[in-house]
Amino acid sequence: MSKKKLQFLNKLELFYRNFGNEWTLDEIIVNKEHHGYYLNFLKDLEKQNIVKIDSERNTFTIIDLSTKYLSKE
Numbered sequence: 001m002s003k004k005k006l007q008f009l010n011k012l013e014l015f016y017r018n019f020g021n022e023w024t025l026d027e028i029i030v031n032k033e034h035h036g037y038y039l040n041f042l043k044d045l046e047k048q049n050i051v052k053i054d055s056e057r058n059t060f061t062i063i064d065l066s067t068k069y070l071s072k073e
Helices: 003-019 032-047 067-071
Strands: 051-054 059-062
Touching: 003 032, 003 059, 032 051
Parallel strands: none
Antiparallel strands: 051 059
């Protein structure tokens, strides 16, 4: 797994454990140029049942995020 994806997962875990499970990408990422990259990554995470994307509200909900995912790939 790329360093960028691992850092994103670490950030998701921090936000999830401390602040709740519903977020927008704009709340998580700093560099807006990477929005598409992380959106595609979120779609991959949705396939693994880690997040659920709500396209209508432009949010995603973290369903199951544990450190076991940090070691995958």
